[in-house]
Amino acid sequence: DAGVIQSPRHEVTEMGQEVTLRCKPISGHDYLFWYRQTMMRGLELLIYFNNNVPIDDSGMPEDRFSAKMPNASFSTLKIQPSEPRDSAVYFCASSSGLVRSTDTQYFGPGTRLTVL
């Protein structure tokens, strides 16, 4: 398996622009997670999905952030409008979701977002 795939790897945009981050989870995994990593706050869980349904979005910072998972193999995280304080590395992770030794979260390579 190719692992969790994220695109783009780097994104530079100007304040006020819309940004869309993409993620393809590992095939067969039914949980998908979006994380944000900053120096100040470390790794934060933003939202997670189970079987394409958002379960917990309490980590989403504000209404400018939205996430969707239209099917089992694709998810997006959108920021509109973007602000400089959104600059961070955004990770997508997936897991099988079953209570057994394999329900570990596997992370993608991350998207480094810079908002000027």
Next chain:
Amino acid sequence: AQTVTQSQPEMSVQEAETVTLSCTYDTSENNYYLFWYKQPPSRQMILVIRQEAYKQQNATENRFSVNFQKAAKSFSLKISDSQLGDTAMYFCAFMKHNTGFQKLVFGTGTRLLVSP
């Protein structure tokens, strides 16, 4: 709420030597998982090792092993025969053992530098 504490912001070790990274956590749960993730300069989050709280035996993966002390709520990572490629940030993480709920709580990380 669960918390994870990594009290060593930075550690250094020479190649071929052994180093131990510390992690403590706070929880009222009895069943849970603990993880060590490695984040090299490439930013990819890589699972190093995991431990189920109900297992008394410490987990081992090649040169990586843990010292899990459940009563003390301590979960340290030992890296034997350190290699230059072990240079990375190391994150300790906690997850409740609960069907359908897999929120990972991360520590702030320890930066490990392996020198020749």
